[in-house]
Amino acid sequence: AQRVTQPEKLLSVFKGAPVELKCNYSYSGSPELFWYVQYSRQRLQLLLRHISRESIKGFTADLNKGETSFHLKKPFAQEEDSAMYYCALSGLYSGGGADGLTFGKGTHLIIQP
Amino acid sequence: DAGVTQSPTHLIKTRGQHVTLRCSPISGHKSVSWYQQVLGQGPQFIFQYYEKEERGRGNFPDRFSARQFPNYSSELNVNALLLGDSALYLCASSWDNNSPLHFGNGTRLTVT
Structure with a gap:
């Protein structure tokens, strides 16, 4: 069965410090990994999709198939990064279509001033 | 911008x-997906509809059903409600079967 694990329920860092939100997955086929973010009182929105290989709002994530990980990183945290972050998984190139997305439980990131 | 709207x-x-x-x-957007989010958990996939046909179903009982209309809007129906059905129900749309999902704000259902 496919699974996404986000080991940290809560992560608190100071402004300007590096941030790493951990995500590990298990999937039998070729996976596609995503990071979704939910800012306070806003809807869940896509932050990163691994096949796009983009950097959004200074965040990057690299798929490590050997370690089955897709950790989200940012070198210098900003207060506006405070939000709930969800790692999600689907089959490759499916975008979360017919098989749906499998989400982790989420990590609440708090950036302290 | 008019995002996904739920009522x-x-x-x-x-x-x-x-x-x-x-x-x-x-x-x-021609694809609509439904997710259930219980407090403290990530969203869980219920259904995906594309071009008015069910294309995917998650691990939910038959009490859950959905449909998509010709204008691509969608309804999620839940029969014989249980206390455990209390959750935030999220709808997401996408251009097609493979594009990233855009989520709505959700419907908060409380079963007493």
Whole structure:
């Protein structure tokens, strides 16, 4: 069965410090990994999709198939990064279509001033 | 920009009742997906509809059903409500079967 694990329920860092939100997955086929973010009182929105290989709002994530990980990183945290972050998984190139997305439980990131 | 809209925003029902939740996708999007998010958990996949046909179903009982209309809007129906059905129900739309999902704000269902 496919699974996404986000080991940290809560992560608190100071402004300007590096941030790493951990995500590990298990999937039998070729996976596609995503990071979704939910800012306070806003809807869940896509932050990163691994096949796009983009950097959004200074965040990057690299798929490590050997370690089955897709950790989200940012070198210098900003207060506006405070939000709930969800790692999600689907089959490759499916975008979360017919098989749906499998989400982790989420990590609440708090950036302290 | 008119994102995915869901109605109602909040709903309180009694055990055993039936509920219908509604979703309007972003204009031009032909795929609609439904997710259930229980407090403290990530969203869990219920259904995906594309071009008015069910294309995917998650691990939910037959009490859960959905449909997509010719204008691509969608309804999620839940029969014989249980206390455990209390959750935030999220609708998401996308251009097609493989594009990233755009989520609505959700409908908060409370079953008493």
